[in-house]
Amino acid sequence: MKILITGVAGFIGSNLADRLLNENVDAGAEYEVVGIDNLAYGIKEQIPRSVDFHCLDIRSKDIYPLFESVDYVFHLAAKNCISDCQNDPLETSDINVTGTVNVFEASRLGNVKKVIYAESSALYEGSDTFPTPESEVKPQSFYSISKLSSMYFADAYREFFGLGSTALRYFCVYGPRQDYRRTIPPVMSAFIIKLLRSEQPVIYGTGQKKRDFVFVDDVNDFHLQCINNSRTNNRVFNIGSGQNFSVCEIYDLICKLMGKSIEPVHKEDLPGEAQLTLGDISQAKEIGWWPKTDIKQGLGKMIEYIKAEVGKGNIK
Numbered sequence: 001m002k003i004l005i006t007g008v009a010g011f012i013g014s015n016l017a018d019r020l021l022n023e024n025v026d027a028g029a030e031y032e033v034v035g036i037d038n039l040a041y042g043i044k045e046q047i048p049r050s051v052d053f054h055c056l057d058i059r060s061k062d063i064y065p066l067f068e069s070v071d072y073v074f075h076l077a078a079k080n081c082i083s084d085c086q087n088d089p090l091e092t093s094d095i096n097v098t099g100t101v102n103v104f105e106a107s108r109l110g111n112v113k114k115v116i117y118a119e120s121s122a123l124y125e126g127s128d129t130f131p132t133p134e135s136e137v138k139p140q141s142f143y144s145i146s147k148l149s150s151m152y153f154a155d156a157y158r159e160f161f162g163l164g165s166t167a168l169r170y171f172c173v174y175g176p177r178q179d180y181r182r183t184i185p186p187v188m189s190a191f192i193i194k195l196l197r198s199e200q201p202v203i204y205g206t207g208q209k210k211r212d213f214v215f216v217d218d219v220n221d222f223h224l225q226c227i228n229n230s231r232t233n234n235r236v237f238n239i240g241s242g243q244n245f246s247v248c249e250i251y252d253l254i255c256k257l258m259g260k261s262i263e264p265v266h267k268e269d270l271p272g273e274a275q276l277t278l279g280d281i282s283q284a285k286e287i288g289w290w291p292k293t294d295i296k297q298g299l300g301k302m303i304e305y306i307k308a309e310v311g312k313g314n315i316k
Contacts, residue, residue: 001031001227004070004112006058006103007077008035008051009042011177012118012170012216016074017048019220034066037077045314046177058099067110072227075103075117078147081182082122085143086272096146097153104157114164114233116226117154120147121171121212121240121277131280134169134236141272151236158234166232168222171240171279174298175216176305180315184270187247188213188254188299192306193315195260205269207248210276212240215293215301222289231287240279241291250299257299 003020007013013035023029035047038057047053056063058077067073078096079085085092100117107115126138139145150167157163172186180189184204194201222239226232245253251264284290309315 001029001072002034002070003031003072003074003227004034004036004067005074005076006036007042007075008033008053009037009039009044009047010076011175011179012173012219013037013042013074013076014046014048014177015175015216016076016220016223017051019217019223021048021050023224034070036063036066041079041179041181058103059094061102063102064106064109067106067112070107070110070112073103073107073112073115074223075100075115077103078118080120080143081184082141082143082272083184083270084182085146086141089142092142092146096143097149100150101153104153104163108157108161108163112163114166114226115154116166116168116223117150118147119150119167119169119236120144121169121238121279122274123148123169124277125272125274130276130278131242132238132278133280134238134283164233166226166234167236168226169236169238169279170219171212171214171238171277173216173219173239174213175302178302187250188302189306191251191254192258192303193310195254195258195262196307196310198260198262200262200265201251203247203251203264203266205266207251207264207266208246209273210244210246210278212242212244212277212279213250213295213298214239214241214291215298218291218293221292222284225287225289229287235283237284238279238281239284240277240281242279242281244276244278245295253295254299254303257296257303
């Protein structure tokens, strides 16, 4: 089975590539992995050596030949820092809308069986229904609006060209390789790196915003369902843990796991962020998936990974 991953040098993309290639060894699978990334956000060193990697932009027609003889596409490449997207809606649209349509077109021309593509739990920014089902779409930022467009184009490509798809609305995915280089880094990696340096981490606002955090290995379990379980075809799924924790709770837990007692610095709250996220994951559970990694296990793995990377000098 030939799998193409856009954004293969990123957090989720590189972990997915690893998982597919490990399945070849551990489960006797036969996955051939092709990767595309322009390295604007991804890190080349994160790409497994066995991946057939191409440094290309998803907005370019140069990607089209790579989709020939591909069975499934995971479209993960995106501009995904909400604050950066809010500050530059034009580039956000260019990457997340034009780039996504170009991937759908390349998939159509290459006779790909199905595109599994990233939407986002940010589509629920304006919702006050918790846990939030897939039907509750209320975007409130340029980023979430750009991701909503993916849904409409996926529907159109399915209706007019018969291109199959599965939409994944990731909640807060965490784990090794989480992107710490964003303008506003994800809280977990930011906290761990600061604490390893014995510096004060930053909490924006009161720290009482609650998030549904899901470990990347559990997300990859669902990715495998998308290519091996026909019940995922042409559907939308929330991918979360079904429970949430406040930023302060996460910080306290990381401090305990690392044996640190450093007071954080509080800065002005970030605009445009939801106060609470909590996914209704019943549809994903119905097809046989559920998250297996509890928050302490996941954070422990993440801390050990970041410690090792800091020790190697890969995180400065």
